[in-house]
Amino acid sequence: LIPVKLMITRISLPPEETPRYWHNILPDLPEPLPDPVPELGGEPSRKKVLEMLAGIFTKTGLRQEYSDEPRIRIPEGLWEMFIHVGRPTPLHRAKRLEEHLKTPARIYFKREDTLPTGSFKLNTVLAQLYFAKEEGFTRVVDGTGAGQTGSAVAWAAASLGLRAKIFMVRSSYKQKPLRVTYMKMCGADVTPSPSNETELGRPLFEKDPEDPGSLGIVSCETNEWAAQRREDTVTVQGSIFNFVMTQQTIIGLETKKQLELVEEEPDVMFGCVGAGSNFLGFTLPYISERIKGRSRCRFVAVEPSGVAPEVNGEYRYDLLAPGTTGPLYKMYTLGCDYKIPLLVAEGLRYQGTSPLLSFLRNRGLVDAVAVDESAALNAGKICLMKEGFLPAPEPAYAIKAAVDEALRARDEGREEVIVANISGVGFLDLEGYGRALTPI
Numbered sequence: 001l002i003p004v005k006l007m008i009t010r011i012s013l014p015p016e017e018t019p020r021y022w023h024n025i026l027p028d029l030p031e032p033l034p035d036p037v038p039e040l041g042g043e044p045s046r047k048k049v050l051e052m053l054a055g056i057f058t059k060t061g062l063r064q065e066y067s068d069e070p071r072i073r074i075p076e077g078l079w080e081m082f083i084h085v086g087r088p089t090p091l092h093r094a095k096r097l098e099e100h101l102k103t104p105a106r107i108y109f110k111r112e113d114t115l116p117t118g119s120f121k122l123n124t125v126l127a128q129l130y131f132a133k134e135e136g137f138t139r140v141v142d143g144t145g146a147g148q149t150g151s152a153v154a155w156a157a158a159s160l161g162l163r164a165k166i167f168m169v170r171s172s173y174k175q176k177p178l179r180v181t182y183m184k185m186c187g188a189d190v191t192p193s194p195s196n197e198t199e200l201g202r203p204l205f206e207k208d209p210e211d212p213g214s215l216g217i218v219s220c221e222t223n224e225w226a227a228q229r230r231e232d233t234v235t236v237q238g239s240i241f242n243f244v245m246t247q248q249t250i251i252g253l254e255t256k257k258q259l260e261l262v263e264e265e266p267d268v269m270f271g272c273v274g275a276g277s278n279f280l281g282f283t284l285p286y287i288s289e290r291i292k293g294r295s296r297c298r299f300v301a302v303e304p305s306g307v308a309p310e311v312n313g314e315y316r317y318d319l320l321a322p323g324t325t326g327p328l329y330k331m332y333t334l335g336c337d338y339k340i341p342l343l344v345a346e347g348l349r350y351q352g353t354s355p356l357l358s359f360l361r362n363r364g365l366v367d368a369v370a371v372d373e374s375a376a377l378n379a380g381k382i383c384l385m386k387e388g389f390l391p392a393p394e395p396a397y398a399i400k401a402a403v404d405e406a407l408r409a410r411d412e413g414r415e416e417v418i419v420a421n422i423s424g425v426g427f428l429d430l431e432g433y434g435r436a437l438t439p440i
């Protein structure tokens with residue numbers, strides 16, 4: 001008889017096992033995060049940042065940003081929505097891929113691509129919109145690059161009965177018409193950025209109505225638009241901030257229960273990194289265990305070789321986005337004038353990484369590797385052929401790093417448990433796969 005543990009490839013949890021608390025790592029950190037706005041220092045600098053963000057963030061988000069509660073309760077109504085969208089997502093044992101690689105390693109994928117809007121962004125977006133509604137807002141505004149946050153915002157707004165305004169980087173707006181269609185089908189108002197609807201966008205738009213835009217411009221337009229409509233409108237944040245990382249820990253908490261169910265301990269965990277929210281959401285519960293000496297797992301952040309701040313950047317104070325005037329944060333950065341190459345994985349085109357991930361990397365709790373685009377997309381293709389699902393180009397980077405690890409395990413004759421997070425689905429990116437993987 002083959003033990004069940006080795007046969008089962010889909011590790012599901014019943015809906016009632018969906019976590020009821022988020023995991024907050026802040027109280028477990030060996031020392032506090034470096035202060036934003038360093039010249040003020042400590043408590044005053046945090047207060048200053050919270051004041052700057054107060055006009056555009058929900059009160060709940062602000063409260064969670066520097067919370068020292070080890071766990072934060074998920075409200076019942078939100079918990080029900082998580083179940084409605086398919087949480088807990090499955091943990092998938094990639095047996096066919098293991099056989100293909102002839103590795104003694106066991107490879108597991110956490111399947112955030114199964115969420116209905118196509119990516120893990122829905123976890124925090126649902127939470128943020130739920131709290132926005134509870135606080136009396138009737139409209140949310142989001143600045144989106146590739147459209148993954150925008151898709152989640154559009155659907156969640158429709159589902160909660162809120163209005164959604166979405167500024168989308170014009171180059172993506174043109175290259176991703178299907179995402180625009182998706183958002184509009186949900187009833188969202190989608191505007192290419194730079195637009196003539198903000199003080200900041202207007203001169204750029206009037207100078208060149210075809211200005212391709214950027215993540216910096218889109219985030220400035222979003223914040224300005226929200227600040228002018230404080231009475232009924234609030235922004236949605238896709239990544240970067242501590243509270244977003246906390247709200248994504250539902251991924252790692254489920255993974256932990258699922259691995260425990262099959263009596264596995266992870267040896268190494270991989271996630272792709274733009275700013276760090278899917279990677280940290282996936283790993284933070286285990287990183288806390290490691291800080292407490294209860295786990296020896298390694299955590300590897302996977303970045304595209306063309307934009308790899310954790311591998312090639314400096315740890316210093318910088319702006320969150322080029323062209324913005326917000327507070328300075330200490331983080332790994334390539335600098336705001338770094339020219340980011342075009343990538344099929346647009347969600348990974350960020351010149352820095354979040355302050356929390358940067359801190360963990362700097363303290364040696366997180367490792368980082370850089371992967372080439374063609375190698376990543378080929379790993380995505382192998383995943384499709386062997387495992388039957390098509391990852392988004394972003395998690396294909398994590399898959400490539402997991403495959404390399406499994407091959408090292410084979411060469412060194414090591415059994416080991418490798419776990420990677422699949423942050424999104426690739427169907428809306430087929431055009432990009434087709435362009436990059438020539439000839440298909």
Ligand SMILES: *Cc1c(COP(=O)(O)O)cnc(C)c1O
Pocket residue numbers: 119120121148149238239240272273274275276277278279347348392394395423424425
């Ligand atoms: C947004 C996004 C990312 C990158 O963002 P992180 O905050 O680094 O997780 C990765 N994958 C997908 C599918 C995304 O939508």
